[in-house]
Amino acid sequence: MTDKMKTVCVGRFLIDVPEEAEIELRQARVDGFEIASFNETEEEFQERVADREAQIKAKPDYLGGNKNMESAREVKTDSGLFGKIFIHSRKVQEGTQGNGLGGVERYRHEGITTEALVHGDGVSIDLSYENRALKWVEDLPRMVNQLVANPDNRIPTEPGFCMDRVYVRDPLRADQREQIMMFGRLPSHPDIEFMFIVAAGVKPEPQGVLARNQAADEALSMAERMRITRLREAPREIGGLAGEELAELVVEENEARGHSFWWEVSGTEDNIFVPHVVFRMSTGNGNRKPVPSSLSDGAALGLWDKISSSIRLRSTEPVANEQVEVPTTPLGTYASAGERCPESGWWLCGDGGDGIGVHGGQRQYMKKGELMPQALLLPRQTLWDKLRGLQPSFESKNRTFWKLVDKRLQKRLPPPLPLALPVPPATTSFASRGVGVSEQSHVCVGSFAVTGVPCPASGWWRCEQSHALDGTRWFAQGVLLPPATFAVSPGVFGGSTKAPKSIQRRGQWRLVRLADASAQGNPDSQASGLGTNSSPIREA
Structure with a gap:
């Protein structure tokens, strides 16, 4: 069984198991989010996302209204994942309670479900957290941006936490309590099972496995104790982690002989590289009752030693001071x-x-x-x-x-001087026929137009002349594009207080975003849709 081995990444650890071993990684959780992954086509994923969104919207909110879905945003990460994040199912608890001073006071507790469905490389990843505190809502997009699809469960080359078909890039903190379980079976020896558990950021057990086992033995009858033979019972260090090992031979009531092996590290609460670790292996596992072990005592100990001694940290170097960017929030959020x-x-x-x-x-x-x-x-x-x-x-x-x-990064500010106004076309039919963005698709973002020509499409146009005050302005389709406006330095026209403070000259405009009159976000635009009083965009 141990001639050929394969390496499995479990959390931050590597473990070698027989090549024939059937492995399952289960119950992944990071920062309270339950993380599930599975193979799925992109078409199946898109259909499931649409169904899930409709299902959430169909449920009444906590007031019985139709606002159960509070936010639905699209997400796309630099690792190639895409999908949606849903914020929904707000729960509110309020009432009165004693304040400890003989009086009562009102309380109000609010929680909300944060959920993400993302997909990449043929793998779908679902994350969810029910009744999460409102102040932690933005933790979900940050966590999504740290995910990397890993369909073949290859060992990552960058620091992070491995799960089934996916891993989470560092940095992760101990208080985010990452955890994962690995279960394994051997098809050639179906009575053998092993389990590997990793949980960071949890409070250490007050007693180790040896002390707990001794306390359990004291509760057994003399006849039950006679059925247990200690093979090993001592501290054992594996992969630089100090733990305790317990190995027993157990004769069951049906006289089936089986083995139980246990190695445990109590761990620390504040170090993700010294988590609570449990590795167990047992023989003699039947379908409904114990069966005789398929391995002798020596063979069972040999298999246990071969697998357990391979446990080691995949990486001990965290990514220091790395800032994880939250995916850009799309329009319509x-x-x-x-x-x-x-x-x-x-x-x-x-x-x-x-x-x-x-x-x-x-x-x-x-x-x-x-x-x-x-x-x-x-x-x-x-x-x-x-x-x-x-x-x-x-x-x-x-x-x-x-x-x-x-x-935008900054608020749109009014121009320091009046800007040249667009001119309505000679005939109003062209400008007033209500052409929307969908009918202007032939005009591409990046297109150019010059002063005096009809605006090819409703949207935001940026003045390309250096030092112009116009910045980026919204114009309706069909209006004649205005000249660019420039500030005049004091004294150019003499010292008169009536001297002009600005001049206008022919300019070039570039389309930066299509937006019809009903969708453009400039609160200063007049209802005519001619783009008058348009304010320039002050962008960083």
Whole structure:
């Protein structure tokens, strides 16, 4: 059995097992996320993602409404994984409890399910965490970006934590409590089983395996003790880890002889390279009852020593100071009030409309990391309200949903000087016929146009002239593109206070993003859609 061996990566460890061994890696968990992986075609994956999204949306939220799905965002990682992240099924517990001072106080606990379905190299990977604290929601996209598909379970060449068909790149912390189990069988000796367990960041057992076994033996009757023969019982160091080893021969009640081997490292709570480790092997395992061992005592000890002595760390060098980037948040991402803003940009409020305004505007600029606000809604003033100079307001009972419609690292600022305005075309039919982005697909991002020509497509156009104040502006399809605007240095036209502060000259414009009038995110644009008063984008 041991003439030919193969190496298996289990967590951060390598272990050699007989080549014929059938291995299963189960119960993978990192940072509380249950991680499951399996082979699946891309078509099957896409269908399953769509079904899962529909299933989540179909369930009522905790208030009985239709907002069970709070966020659905697409994700794509640098390792080639793609898929979706769902934030859903919020749970709220509130009530009163004693405060220890003879009084009572109200409490409110909120949790939410974070779930990711990603795919790459023919492998689908599902991650989930139910009732997770709201402040940890963004841990999921960070974890997804550390995943690497490994369909053949090859031994990775970079530090990380191995699971079935996938591994997690470092860095990982001890408090993320990575864990994995390996189960193995030998087809030529079906009564032999072995199990390897690795769990980091857990509190060490107060007693080792030898002390616990001695306490268990004391609870046995004399007849039961007579059926157990100690083969080994002593400390044993393997792969630089100090543990304890217990080997026993057990005669069962049906007189079947079997072996039990156990090696355990108590581990540490703050070091991922010294985790809690358990390796066990047993013989004489039958379907419903013990069977005689297929190995003699010497052969069983030889197999145990061969496998157990091969246990070693795959790598002891963590990736220091490496920052894991969270995948870019795509346009169309939803976030609800109380969540951390996942991306700086303009967010469209899901409340309001039909005569009800939103304090601060229907579109508002949010910075990444800020708490998404609950919208303050402004109904129409009654005549009595107008006479008293009052504006009524209220908040929805449901959490406000916000949709990302335009993003950048900095807020769009007004230009320091007035910009040249686009000119309506000679005939209004071209500009007013409502051509959308889908009908402008023949115009490619990166296309150029110059001052005075009709704008080929509605969208964001960047002025290509150096030192121009225009930056990037939105123009509707068909308007005549304006000249570029430049600031004039003081004194150029003399010291007169009436001297012009800017000049305009012919410029070149480049399309950077298609966006029709209803989808563009510039709150300063006039309703005409001509792009007047368009503010330049100040991007880092």
